[in-house]
Amino acid sequence: MTGVQLVVRGDDFGMCHAVNAGTVEAFRNGIVTQVSVMAACPWFEEASVLAREFAIPVGVHQTLTCEWDFLRWRPLTDGPSLVGEDGTFRRTVADAKAAVSHAEVVRELSAQAGKLSAAGLDVEYLDVHMGLAAPAAYGEVAAAVGAPFIGAEEMFASAETLSNRDAADKKAWLLEYLHALTPGVHLLITHCAAAHPELGAIHRPGSDTYRWAEEYRLSDQAVVTDPEIRQAIDDLSIELTTVREAFRA
Template structure:
């Protein structure tokens, strides 16, 4: 699965995501409900239901030049926001301040807003994997999947990266994606993002693999959003965008007999397994 995060972040992010979907090289994407581009990408999702989309649950806002906050009234989730009513920039700040009941309230509100708009998401995932900032938040994330009948994206490496120990938070019946591929800042600094993606595809282990990407152009809008934040910044996203619209990537997928899948397919498999 080639999965595009952060749809809804901006108009530019939306346009790039849509182009990558239409070219057939992105097989799933997820939508950020609290962001200014939500309605645009949500309308696209409604009008193009064949493209697999999930909800990118959002509890943090890492940007300096593009601030956003909860869809709930700020006074009802006061532990999630700074003095200006915006989400905290880091998982650590979220961990230090957020109350679990307010995390639950806000994540429920984001899912309800998406459903009320008419979306039919295939899965739930998490921006910056902030649901892993605290074991209680992660349990809420898991419970939301059960509440809404949707698979949640769980990966052991991502859990470790955000400070959780998989053996302590995972349960026997959790659906875990064993192989998730996410480029690092070192790959970006060396200009090796395309190389990372092509190498990952050429050396995929057997089974389900998820390649996480963030396509967008390096234009004025994205530069303003990601100012002073090169990690997953506009130049990074431009590299992703160029790779994901390239014939070289398509050829690499074909040459390595890689079949792209979506969360819709994963969900159907889970439903069958649950009935057995």
């Protein structure tokens, strides 16, 4: 027993079909242990069906932003501070943070958590999409839901994101990361997706977030389902786990 536990989170479940398909594959045949669901996104219904079918542990990917050019989503509630001129969420965390009302955020995020529950999903944790746009609201919503908020990563021995690294270096980085883990609970955040034309069609090339549309997701998918990564985890006696299991009282 090494005492090393690793939570591998798949983000953006429900965003689009490619993300749903890839994330399920990464859970079933890779190292992803839990997934964060976007209740306001257009492919939520498929995501909820898949999560129930494959018994995937889920959390709420609390969403107050939408970064894409051609894939836009709206709040579940009608708070005017939550949206830009087109009626959809704002594109950046900074823009959202400057505009949102605390009360409207709490109502929206509560609705997002409620949508998971109404779909028969057991909310195991809450986290955020892109960043902390409304810091005071997250803990309030989490307390009401009765699940931990993963935003202040002090609860983990370490917290890293796999995604925003060059594809050619990603596998080597992950192997080095696994070998360096110390006893405790660690968090690794991934963004998986299956290869599908829709990924390349949701955003204009050249923007700050363009690489997040397709490149980072496909390379994450390849690495987390790579048999050598799973073998390294087994060889190092790393325990793959979830937030609920790791912090069970």
